Amino acid sequence: MxxxxxxxxxxxxxxxxxxxxxxxxxxxxxxxxxxxxxxxxxxxxxxxxxxxxINRIAGLDGLERSNGHLRIGALVRHADLAASDLPSGAVASAAPWIADPLVRNLGTVCGSVAHCDPEGDWNSVLLAVGADVVARGPSGTRTIPIESFIDGMFTNALADDELVTEVQIRVPDGPSGGTYLKLERKVGDYASVAAATHIELGTDGSISRAGVALTSVYPQNLKVPTAEAVLVGEQPTDELYAEAAEAAAAAAEPRSDVRGTADWKRQVVRTYVRRGLAQAVDQATRSNGSR
Ligand SMILES: Cc1cc2nc3c(=O)[nH]c(=O)nc-3n(C[C@H](O)[C@H](O)[C@H](O)COP(=O)(O)OP(=O)(O)OC[C@H]3O[C@@H](n4cnc5c(N)ncnc54)[C@H](O)[C@@H]3O)c2cc1C
Known part of the structure; x- marks a missing residue:
């Protein structure tokens, strides 16, 4: 058509x-x-x-680290992020999993964020790692935390006349790690289920900050504070990951469809959150504050 x-x-x-x-x-x-x-x-x-x-507007294609943030301009394509060594943790983990190479060469991270598709990958990643959306309108610029930016399925907090100019992702200054585990039916597909995890470790090895968010199992990208609360302040253990994974599975509201049954999707959430947290902590332990 x-x-x-x-x-x-x-x-x-x-x-x-x-x-x-x-x-x-x-x-x-x-x-x-x-x-x-x-x-x-x-x-x-x-x-x-x-x-x-907006493709001919100069200056919107910036991808840089500054002032403790990874800054992704409105014309940064998924492929730019996948090819860059600036992202780490869940952001680096997700970039090669967005759609297929053709879509990654044209589609933008900020377009994806603005689109608020509950099956889109980036908003789950941003909910887990902590990010702000920078919007510019006739009366100036404002910064919107990603939690407030996502307003529901395919709706965001932008006014009619506001343009997203960049997304700013906080870069942790201590040991950190993160993953984006995505199950898709075939290469290039949207997620049947995906889980973003983010972990920061304190000097005593306990978890000082945690992020858990899910894709395609709720009417919008879903941050799971109940899973995060299980983790923060605790020493990382397999039992702790399993408890957080259980909280994430309880928060999910998957629907049975061509991609699988609701029960099966909930089980994938359980497995991916547990596995993702273990990998995130492993990364954080190895990173020793270098990322
Ligand atoms: C075959 C196929 C497979 C895909 N698979 C996946 C996948 O697995 N995972 C995934 O996450 N996505 C997937 N996508 C979507 C893809 O990632 C898109 O690139 C992305 O969702 C939108 O980015 P865009 O730059 O193309 O935005 P556009 O299509 O140009 O715009 C999307 C919406 O956002 C608005 N918008 C765009 N930029 C801005 C801005 N700067 N400020 C305000 N509003 C803006 C537009 O007005 C429009 O309403 C797939 C797409 C296709 C065609």
Missing amino acids: FPSAFDYIAAASIDEAIAAKAEGGDETRFLAGGQSLLPMMKIRLAAPAQLVD
């Missing part, structure tokens, strides 16, 4: 993009990699009257 007719603007600057979006309201969409928006337009799930293409 073909999309319905739309107007197209190639914005040359952030201000121009925001002004066009403000004028067009919710009938206008930003176009980044087009890897979610264009398929939706082709099957008429989305029919925007106007697209504001």
Whole structure:
């Protein structure tokens, strides 16, 4: 199928993009990699009257570490992140698992974050590691914690005229590790189930900070504070990982579908969280604060 007719603007600057979006309201969409928006337009799930293409805006493709954060600009593609040695932990672990090489070459991390697909991978990773979304609108810039940014299935906290300019991921200063374990039916598929884990260790070897988040087992990417609370302040052990995994499985609300039954998905959550935590702690122990 073909999309319905739309107007197209190639914005040359952030201000121009925001002004066009403000004028067009919710009938206008930003176009980044087009890897979610264009398929939706082709099957008429989305029919925007106007697209504001942000791909020609200079300065949005920055990927750097500064001020204790990994900063990912709005035009950083999944493939850029996968090829970079700047990410660590769950972020580095997830990057090669997003879709397939074609999609990774065009799709952007920030587009994925803005899209808020509950089957998308990045928002689970960001919920586990701790991140902020930087949004710019006509009245300035604001920073939105990822927990507040995700508003539900395919909805976010952006105003109609706000553009995500970058995502900032906190880089821990002590020993840390993380994983993204994703089960997919075939290469390039969305997750049947995936689990992001993040661990930071204190000087006595206990867990000082923990992040656990799940993909495709809830109506949105799901952070699991009950699992995190099991871990924080404790010495890492296999029994502790199993207890946290049980909390994650209890929080999940998977649905039976073509990818598997709800019971099976819950069991995958249990296994992936336990396994992911063990790997994250192992990484943290080896990292000795170097990442
Ligand atoms: C075959 C296929 C397989 C896929 N598999 C996976 C997968 O396994 N895991 C996964 O996570 N994703 C998957 N995706 C989705 C892919 O990762 C997309 O790239 C991503 O979801 C959206 O990024 P984009 O840059 O393409 O955004 P676009 O498609 O351009 O935009 C998506 C939405 O976000 C908005 N938007 C984009 N950028 C911004 C911004 N800077 N500020 C505000 N709003 C913005 C757009 O207006 C639109 O509403 C798959 C896609 C395809 C086609």
